[in-house]
Amino acid sequence: MTDNQNNELSHEQIRQDIANLRRKKSSQMSLVWSRFRKNKLALAGFVIVSIVVFIAVFADFLTSYDPLETDPFNRLKAPSAEHWLGTDELGRDVLTRLFHGSRIALEIGVLIILFEGVIGIFLGVISGYFGGWIDAIIMRIVDILRSFPVIILAMAIAGIMGQGVWNVVIALGIVGWTTYTRMVRSKILTIKEADYVEAAYSIGESTASVIARYVLPNALPTAIIMICIMMPTALIASATLSFLGVGVQPPTPAWGAMIAAGRGYLLKAPWISTSAGLAIMITVLGFNFIGDGLRDALDPTTKRN
Amino acid sequence: MTNLIEIDNLKLSFDTEEGKVEALDGITLGIREGTFHGLIGETGCGKSITGKAVMGLIDANALIEAGEIRYKGKDLLHLTEKQFQKDIRGNEIAMIFQDPASSLNPVFTIENQIEEVVKMYAKAARSEYREIVIGHLKDVKLPDPETLIYKYPHQLSGGMKQRVMIAMMLACKPSLLIADEPTTALDVSIQAQFLKVLRELKEAFRMTVLYITHNLAVVSEICDVVSVMYAGRIVETAPVGRLFRNPQHPYTYKLIHSVLGVENSLEDLEEIPGSVPKLIHPPKGCRFHPRCDKRLTICDKAVPDTITVEDGHSVACHLYTAGEKYDGL
Amino acid sequence: MTDYKEKIIEIKNLKKHFETPQGSVRAVDDISFDIYRGETFGLVGESGCGKSTLIRTILRLLPPTSGEIWFNGRDIAPLHRKRDLKPLRKEMSLVFQNPHSSLNPRMTVYDTLARPFRIHGITKTKEETTIEIVKVLKTMGLQAEHMIRFPHELSGGQKQRIAVARALAVEPDVIFLDEPTSALDVSVQTKILKLLEATKEERQLTYFYISHDINLIRVVSDRIAVMYLGKIVEIGKTPLIFGEPQHPYTVGLFKSVPIPDPDRKIGEMSLQGEVPSPVNPPQGCNFNPRCPHAMDICRKEEPELKTTEDGRQIACHLYNR
Numbered sequence: 001m002t003d004n005q006n007n008e009l010s011h012e013q014i015r016q017d018i019a020n021l022r023r024k025k026s027s028q029m030s031l032v033w034s035r036f037r038k039n040k041l042a043l044a045g046f047v048i049v050s051i052v053v054f055i056a057v058f059a060d061f062l063t064s065y066d067p068l069e070t071d072p073f074n075r076l077k078a079p080s081a082e083h084w085l086g087t088d089e090l091g092r093d094v095l096t097r098l099f100h101g102s103r104i105a106l107e108i109g110v111l112i113i114l115f116e117g118v119i120g121i122f123l124g125v126i127s128g129y130f131g132g133w134i135d136a137i138i139m140r141i142v143d144i145l146r147s148f149p150v151i152i153l154a155m156a157i158a159g160i161m162g163q164g165v166w167n168v169v170i171a172l173g174i175v176g177w178t179t180y181t182r183m184v185r186s187k188i189l190t191i192k193e194a195d196y197v198e199a200a201y202s203i204g205e206s207t208a209s210v211i212a213r214y215v216l217p218n219a220l221p222t223a224i225i226m227i228c229i230m231m232p233t234a235l236i237a238s239a240t241l242s243f244l245g246v247g248v249q250p251p252t253p254a255w256g257a258m259i260a261a262g263r264g265y266l267l268k269a270p271w272i273s274t275s276a277g278l279a280i281m282i283t284v285l286g287f288n289f290i291g292d293g294l295r296d297a298l299d300p301t302t303k304r305n
Numbered sequence: 306m307t308n309l310i311e312i313d314n315l316k317l318s319f320d321t322e323e324g325k326v327e328a329l330d331g332i333t334l335g336i337r338e339g340t341f342h343g344l345i346g347e348t349g350c351g352k353s354i355t356g357k358a359v360m361g362l363i364d365a366n367a368l369i370e371a372g373e374i375r376y377k378g379k380d381l382l383h384l385t386e387k388q389f390q391k392d393i394r395g396n397e398i399a400m401i402f403q404d405p406a407s408s409l410n411p412v413f414t415i416e417n418q419i420e421e422v423v424k425m426y427a428k429a430a431r432s433e434y435r436e437i438v439i440g441h442l443k444d445v446k447l448p449d450p451e452t453l454i455y456k457y458p459h460q461l462s463g464g465m466k467q468r469v470m471i472a473m474m475l476a477c478k479p480s481l482l483i484a485d486e487p488t489t490a491l492d493v494s495i496q497a498q499f500l501k502v503l504r505e506l507k508e509a510f511r512m513t514v515l516y517i518t519h520n521l522a523v524v525s526e527i528c529d530v531v532s533v534m535y536a537g538r539i540v541e542t543a544p545v546g547r548l549f550r551n552p553q554h555p556y557t558y559k560l561i562h563s564v565l566g567v568e569n570s571l572e573d574l575e576e577i578p579g580s581v582p583k584l585i586h587p588p589k590g591c592r593f594h595p596r597c598d599k600r601l602t603i604c605d606k607a608v609p610d611t612i613t614v615e616d617g618h619s620v621a622c623h624l625y626t627a628g629e630k631y632d633g634l
Numbered sequence: 635m636t637d638y639k640e641k642i643i644e645i646k647n648l649k650k651h652f653e654t655p656q657g658s659v660r661a662v663d664d665i666s667f668d669i670y671r672g673e674t675f676g677l678v679g680e681s682g683c684g685k686s687t688l689i690r691t692i693l694r695l696l697p698p699t700s701g702e703i704w705f706n707g708r709d710i711a712p713l714h715r716k717r718d719l720k721p722l723r724k725e726m727s728l729v730f731q732n733p734h735s736s737l738n739p740r741m742t743v744y745d746t747l748a749r750p751f752r753i754h755g756i757t758k759t760k761e762e763t764t765i766e767i768v769k770v771l772k773t774m775g776l777q778a779e780h781m782i783r784f785p786h787e788l789s790g791g792q793k794q795r796i797a798v799a800r801a802l803a804v805e806p807d808v809i810f811l812d813e814p815t816s817a818l819d820v821s822v823q824t825k826i827l828k829l830l831e832a833t834k835e836e837r838q839l840t841y842f843y844i845s846h847d848i849n850l851i852r853v854v855s856d857r858i859a860v861m862y863l864g865k866i867v868e869i870g871k872t873p874l875i876f877g878e879p880q881h882p883y884t885v886g887l888f889k890s891v892p893i894p895d896p897d898r899k900i901g902e903m904s905l906q907g908e909v910p911s912p913v914n915p916p917q918g919c920n921f922n923p924r925c926p927h928a929m930d931i932c933r934k935e936e937p938e939l940k941t942t943e944d945g946r947q948i949a950c951h952l953y954n955r
Contacts (some may be wrong), residue, residue, distance in 0.1 A: 017782075020779075020782050021744055024742060198736075199728070199737075200749075203723055203750045203800060204720050204723030204724065204750070204753045205749065207716075213738070214740075217738075217740040218739065348819055448907075462908050462909075492681050492909075493887065494886065494887060494890040494904065495908070496890070497891075498905075501900070520892075522891070522892035522893060549896055560820065565850060566895065567852075567893055569853075571831060571853050574827075576825055577821040581789075581819070
């Protein structure tokens with residue numbers, strides 16, 4: 001191979017090359033984003049979730065009603081120009097409560113995911129990478145916890161610890177991290193066997209470096225996707241708990257609680273339960289679409305059926 | 306002798322994220338009854354796709370743009386999946402693949418699996434099935450067939466599994482076998498045994514085989530006629546002796562001289578500059594022209610026709626288009 | 635043919651056993667041989683013979699079960715601490731078989747090649763690293779602009795060149811090559827092999843190739859060893875072993891190789907039977923069940939690797955009298 005005339009690389013050339021490298025890294029991100037964008041369902045999911053987030057942030061300004069203000073003279077009114085989704089059994093504007101409920105839903109959802117995710121991913125990496133007795137112990141704990149009926153356990157814990165958002169998070173999180181651990185562990189096990197990991201050791205990388213530079217970056221897509229997929233689970237679990245009257249207490253507007261409250265009026269005033277149920281469903285769908293879209297965008301090589 | 310399979314100007318493309326991949330561009334191939342026809346080429350040349358096209362096994366996102374595939378005179382391209390299953394696959398055309406492990410069902414014994422085929426195709430009484438199965442296993446020279454029939458696929462080695470596939474194929478007695486890289490995953494000594502069995506079966510049953518591979522040595526071992534594929538086109542077809550001794554196409558020539566035989570050294574080996582083109586925007590004209598040292602000015606403008614240089618020996622190259630035979634490759 | 639005189643690696647009675655639920659797998663079963671500085675040593679064997687395990691044990695990517703590995707004057711077999719093993723990573727490196735899986739998909743070519751330079755302190759600044767990377771890319775026939783590519787943007791041949799570049803970056807004395815071209819197309823193989831030859835000359839390296847491709851080993855190696863079920867059965871200079879194989883396994887193996895010449899077909903003397911399970915190797919010489927010349931003693935006693943008159947080493951009762 002013939003060399004360039006100028007064997008010495010000028011400093012300018014080097015700086016240029018390093019700049020190119022940085023640009024390359026960020027173009028990887030935009031490639032993922034463009035793939036994501038092309039997927040219509042994923043885009044729809046993104047729009048849905050964006051709307052829900054917007055509503056959660058600006059709930060105070062979107063309607064003129066107070067979610068807690070009761071109005072005994074306007075109980076169980078059907079949807080109308082003044083109350084777009086009608087009123088509930090205490091005369092509160094359903095739409096306003098729905099909007100504020102999104103705040104609770106997302107807040108709890110995010111907290112659950114952070115709590116479970118941090119514990120679960122960390123233990124998954126340790127378990128998967130080091131194997132041996134660490135793996136055995138962690139997986140046995142996972143097995144034991146997963147054999148508990150989650151909702152009942154959560155009710156018991158919340159019962160002991162009392163009301164409040166954090167207690168819901170802990171109650172669900174105590175078992176919830178196990179899903180993360182399992183998925184991450186299995187991904188780590190696959191990565192561990194990859195040639196490039198062995199290659200890394202063969203050039204002298206330390207264990208810490210191998211985990212940081214070779215294992216984690218390849219497990220990252222899995223972790224990201226997991227978070228999107230676990231959000232619906234978290235939402236539904238917390239809605240279930242509030243439906244059962246655990247954790248978040250009235251008069252705080254939580255979607256699950258709203259469904260429960262509306263139960264007694266299903267024939268007379270179906271809009272109470274229905275709207276809350278639909279809210280949960282749409283939000284969950286949105287996250288599901290994003291999760292699927294992300295998975296396809298991050299790894300387009302897996303064939304779709 | 307008639308052609309069992311006629312592929313006529315087959316053009317096939319795939320729609321992918323990056324664009325349209327022109328996988329097959331005018332494949333014309335005739336396989337004579339009783340011959341082993343080799344289809345050779347490097348990665349991405351389209352040889353596997355050609356085999357799958359005959360079996361109707363191409364992906365849903367593939368577009369057949371032109372051409373015909375005729376089997377015993379009947380059109381194959383426009384058959385439905387159901388028609389393929391009922392009339393063609395198994396009893397007329399059978400296919401074996403590189404990885405036998407994924408073709409054998411792990412939860413059934415060897416006997417069960419071959420029996421399934423016997424049931425469908427042999428006119429025999431139930432009580433005779435076992436004998437027939439053992440008979441086929443003996444045909445492929447598998448040791449101790451009476452105990453083998455009770456084994457599960459995971460208990461067999463790769464080479465044995467491939468031979469079980471051949472035994473299954475014998476049970477359905479197809480007229481044509483398509484073998485897609487059947488020995489690539491096997492050790493050299495196992496490969497030798499497999500090729501030997503295949504040769505013996507060829508004598509005994511007058512099998513017709515389309516043998517797809519990238520391995521020139523295997524082709525010289527077992528094939529009668531060879532077609533060389535490059536980037537979705539057939540560049541040369543010839544009887545195996547002529548192909549090796551007198552290749553006409555520059556690519557074939559380079560290919561044959563870049564294979565390690567038993568006597569050449571590293572310095573003797575030819576190199577082909579550049580690399581195989583991506584088929585999304587293939588080179589214009591002859592697809593090999595960017596890498597060809599015999600390139601003429603016409604080569605990047607016109608697709609070369611396939612010219613017959615001798616009986617049974619055809620080549621697609623502008624060196625021959627003018628009707629003159631180019632000596633001295 | 636150059637006679638290489640200085641030993642760089644001496645293997646003595648090396649064993650590597652794996653314990654499985656089915657029993658003990660003797661992947662490397664009491665192997666002894668030497669490698670000389672500057673030569674290309676080729677090890678040929680079929681799948682399951684233990685060659686991959688052998689080089690990984692010599693490289694100390696795996697701890698040996700027992701035995702000695704003398705490298706550059708010291709026994710590296712008993713080392714087990716990370717900091718003792720790290721200097722080895724600079725002295726010997728490995729090129730992997732599959733270029734599509736031996737590069738981290740999330741690292742650019744730059745990142746992948748920067749690591750060996752940084753780990754061993756060969757370069758100190760980003761600019762020094764970039765210069766070295768460009769140098770080694772050019773050695774491999776690639777351009778500086780390839781630095782910014784990710785593996786999936788490269789062809790098989792290019793990926794393998796990066797893998798070789800990585801192995802060269804640590805500035806080793808010995809490079810181990812595990813089937814370096816078996817996953818590549820024929821037209822690419824030749825280029826890589828010639829490149830490896832040229833590089834070896836330039837940098838005065840020692841190569842250890844393993845492959846199941848007998849012709850490949852013949853073409854690149856100064857000396858050949860043949861391995862079967864954890865044991866070395868024959869070693870010697872390439873022209874000798876290839877021209878006149880003696881061990882029945884070697885003979886059978888060489889005869890099984892198809893020749894790209896339609897007039898020369900594989901004859902009758904190729905190997906019969908299958909390789910036995912490594913968990914349950916045969917008694918005595920582990921090749922005896924498949925050996926056309928097996929004698930009584932072969933079923934009882936394992937033959938030792940002995941040097942014969944013509945300078946080869948062979949483990950066979952036919953020749954070890």
